Amino acid sequence: MDSDNIEISNKVRVLIVGAGLGGLVLAILLEKANIPYLVFERAVKIRPLGSAMQLNCNILPLFEQLGLYDQIRAIAKNVRETRVVNHKMETIGSIDASEVEERSGYPVLIVQRPELYDILVAMIPRNKIYMSRRVLSLEQDASIVKIRFSDNTVAQGDILVGADGAYSAVRQSLFRQMKLSGDLPESDQEDMTYSHICLVGTTLPVNPVKYPMVLEADCKHIILMGDKAPYSLWCFTVPGNRICWNLTIQLKKETSKSDEAFRNSEWGPEATESMCAEVAHFKSPYGGTLGELLDLTPKELITKVMLEDKLFQTWTNGRVVLLGDACHKMLLSGGQGAINAMQDAIVLSNLLNELETTQLDDIQSVLQYYQKLRYKHAEYNVKASKQLGKALMGQTLFEEFFRKVTLNYIPKFVIRKMLDRNGVYRPQSTIVPQVPVRGIVKAIPQSPSWQTASSMASTSSSSSLRSVTALTRKRLRSATSSSSATGSKSTVSV
């Protein structure tokens, strides 16, 4: 690895771990801001889940700012309704999203995730993404942060962003150190639990005679609730006569990766195949069985995932900060996990763009302000996705009842209010020109800049922005002695 082509500037040098949607959007925005960065991804090549992805007014303004809106609309279908049916194909209820575009200024779009990735990856210079770089651990002191990879090489910078997903190695390494020093809150020490497993895939183009819904201009989004087995099967039509499907199976009890049951189970390709065989007879909301959709889906586009759910309290410490699923993992039912990861990237890059020093105090203050700005929005979405999960995936008697009430008896004006509430948070990048705020529902005003916030905080005696830094600095100094990066084959600096 070499770093000869990295421009030297007085801006911070950022290491991004993970080329998921959060990491990629951060890289795009840092590129626009001319902030030095590198992305490190463990996979040999970027291989997103072959699933559908919902995008709405919470993130589409950013794509409009980046000049990508038309490109994204070209690979998308609009979702105006989500219908929930039982195994006899009788409608249990539906969510009407037909007014969302008028009210929020943007449609609800469904795209195939790999196509969205292609658009985003094309905006990042290839020499700034290092593939096959699996991060194992981190070390930081008052002046630098280092990450060590599985091949024993090292990279160093001023800030480390853990955008490495639900089982983030950055988070685990950071939390191990914080636990040793007694700084990790109790709830962050608990395992992440999951109550659903999920099989997802996207078919090749299907025969419109058998699946006429693929010819409709809008996405036909139907969820079928299983009868004897505790499953829900979500189907979406996407451009190119293809069908994205998600099968979720509710487990009898919440479990975690460290549970015996998990350790004894297999999660490799064989496990995916055996799960496919077990569920092939499940009914599909488009008629026929899931097996028929599986037959039309290339094996490499089928993935088995767990659906965890946890909001971590600690998002940052010293020079390290977390983003996306690494700090707030939410159920897929709200269609908000990736949107929140990308919103994190917007807010974080806006703040990093204001940072003209590499001083730990300032870095720490900016990273804490990032968490402060983002935490309550992520918290809202973790909770909302859980509630929606009860209605759209739940299989207990109570959840069945809750589903019927939610989808049938909540007055239209309340549903409209809930949809409006979801749409008010639309952060924009301050690095690229802003786009007008669209729609008839007022958006939450853009957050104050870090400089404005810190000048306000410095006039207050109870400034949370400044109080922690001295303590952190002291801790980092004492950690320095035990954290030297010896024995590595090579080091890359941003």
Ligand SMILES: Cc1cc2nc3c(=O)[nH]c(=O)nc-3n(C[C@H](O)[C@H](O)[C@H](O)COP(=O)(O)OP(=O)(O)OC[C@H]3O[C@@H](n4cnc5c(N)ncnc54)[C@H](O)[C@@H]3O)c2cc1C
């Ligand atoms: C079936 C399904 C459907 C979904 N639908 C939606 C939707 O419609 N809308 C929505 O907003 N969200 C949706 N989500 C949620 C969304 O997928 C996640 O919230 C989102 O992908 C999180 O992005 P991220 O960048 O934080 O992490 P990830 O996408 O998990 O990316 C993390 C990256 O880090 C890499 N990595 C991990 N460990 C290391 C390491 N040690 N070293 C280097 N690299 C590493 C991984 O390989 C990966 O590329 C859905 C989720 C599922 C499972």
